[in-house]
Amino acid sequence: MEYDAQTNTGANEESLRMVSAAPIGNEPVSDEELRPHALDGFIGQPLLKAQLQLFLDAARKREVPPDHILLAGPPGLGKTTLAMIVANELGVPIRVTSGPAIQHAGDLASILSSLDAGEVLFIDEIHRLPRPAEELLYIAMEDFRVDVMVGKGPGATSIPLTLPRFTVIGATTREGMLPSPLRARFGFTAHLDFYPHEELEKLIERSADVLGVKLDGQAAHEMAVRSRGTPRIANRLLRRVRDWAIVHDLDSVGPDDVKSALELYQIDAEGLDRLDIAVLNAIVTHFNGGPVGLNTLSAIVGEESETVETVCEPYLVREGFLVRTPKGRVATDKAWAHLGLTPREDVSKLF
Numbered sequence: 519m520e521y522d523a524q525t526n527t528g529a530n531e532e533s534l535r536m537v538s539a540a541p542i543g544n545e546p547v548s549d550e551e552l553r554p555h556a557l558d559g560f561i562g563q564p565l566l567k568a569q570l571q572l573f574l575d576a577a578r579k580r581e582v583p584p585d586h587i588l589l590a591g592p593p594g595l596g597k598t599t600l601a602m603i604v605a606n607e608l609g610v611p612i613r614v615t616s617g618p619a620i621q622h623a624g625d626l627a628s629i630l631s632s633l634d635a636g637e638v639l640f641i642d643e644i645h646r647l648p649r650p651a652e653e654l655l656y657i658a659m660e661d662f663r664v665d666v667m668v669g670k671g672p673g674a675t676s677i678p679l680t681l682p683r684f685t686v687i688g689a690t691t692r693e694g695m696l697p698s699p700l701r702a703r704f705g706f707t708a709h710l711d712f713y714p715h716e717e718l719e720k721l722i723e724r725s726a727d728v729l730g731v732k733l734d735g736q737a738a739h740e741m742a743v744r745s746r747g748t749p750r751i752a753n754r755l756l757r758r759v760r761d762w763a764i765v766h767d768l769d770s771v772g773p774d775d776v777k778s779a780l781e782l783y784q785i786d787a788e789g790l791d792r793l794d795i796a797v798l799n800a801i802v803t804h805f806n807g808g809p810v811g812l813n814t815l816s817a818i819v820g821e822e823s824e825t826v827e828t829v830c831e832p833y834l835v836r837e838g839f840l841v842r843t844p845k846g847r848v849a850t851d852k853a854w855a856h857l858g859l860t861p862r863e864d865v866s867k868l869f
């Protein structure tokens with residue numbers, strides 16, 4: 519299942535989970551206060567930052583708007599933040615829309631025809647643009663031209679309108695779903711990766727400064743290791759830890775406060791939550807470690823199979839708790855150990 523940036527309804531149970539990478543509740547607003555505004559303040563992703571810096575410096579020196587930019591990667595890793603930073607660094611306005619918000623090619627035509635020279639047009643979830651809008655965008659990106667339809671029915675005529683040069687920044691969580699003609703029109707594609715713990719620690723320390731939360735000792739580390747490599751989750755955990763500090767009248771937050779606050783939300787030391795643990799438990803206790811099919815597994819944990827597949831599994835697989843085999847899902851030794859149990863046999867025998 520896909521996250522719907524407009525309605526936040528793409529993932530049902532996901533939207534209730536503290537460790538969801540998609541925004542929940544009013545987070546789009548609270549994300550805003552923690553967004554860095556310059557490339558310097560953007561934590562981590564050093565290679566991508568260096569590439570982007572060069573790309574922007576060259577455009578500035580040439581005194582032309584930069585080529586179109588595609589930002590690809592899982593939710594919550596900073597694609598929107600980077601788009602805003604690019605506009606800031608260039609000192610130009612940014613217009614924000616998304617694939618699902620554009621229902622007809624005409625919606626896109628009217629946005630394009632109102633862009634000022636040099637402006638950045640940010641299209642989130644660009645892989646979800648309807649096909650006619652996508653085709654209109656190819657021409658606009660390449661030739662800086664849009665065909666505006668005037669009138670209706672047989673008498674309708676198309677009037678070509680020349681656009682000033684502008685920069686499209688597309689963001690996608692599904693790069694593979696982008697048709698190649700669209701992908702080919704981006705001069706620079708940036709792939710965002712999950713963040714290592716040390717980078718998340720720095721990010722949490724920066725956010726804590728912004729929120730006025732004083733962190734002691736390993737407090738940032740304890741949040742970082744539970745953040746599933748994702749800045750949005752790191753910032754969310756920090757906000758819940760801040761709640762804990764406020765309610766307990768703490769002047770500063772130590773590692774034990776972090777552990778207590780996050781235990782309350784059933785997030786364990788590896789960032790697994792109730793549903794992740796339920797999935798691992800089901801495989802281990804009902805199927806002696808697996809293999810087990812997705813539908814059976816989902817029925818046991820009482821969850822939609824899409825949620826298990828797209829929300830739990832990617833992290834469990836990435837962290838080595840689970841493997842997907844042709845026969846079904848298998849819990850690894852790490853999963854057994856995490857549950858405090860002894861594996862029945864070496865899972866590698868199953869391949």
Ligand SMILES: Nc1ncnc2c1ncn2[C@@H]1O[C@H](COP(=O)(O)OP(=O)(O)OP(=O)(O)O)[C@@H](O)[C@H]1O
Pocket residue numbers: 523539540541548549550552553554559560561562592593594595596597598599600642689691721749750753
């Ligand atoms: N590298 C970073 N440094 C500092 N803060 C970051 C970084 N990456 C993300 N954040 C913060 O994490 C939050 C989520 O980031 P953002 O909205 O840019 O993610 P996204 O990739 O656009 O997500 P989605 O795909 O769901 O739209 C924001 O508060 C943002 O400021």
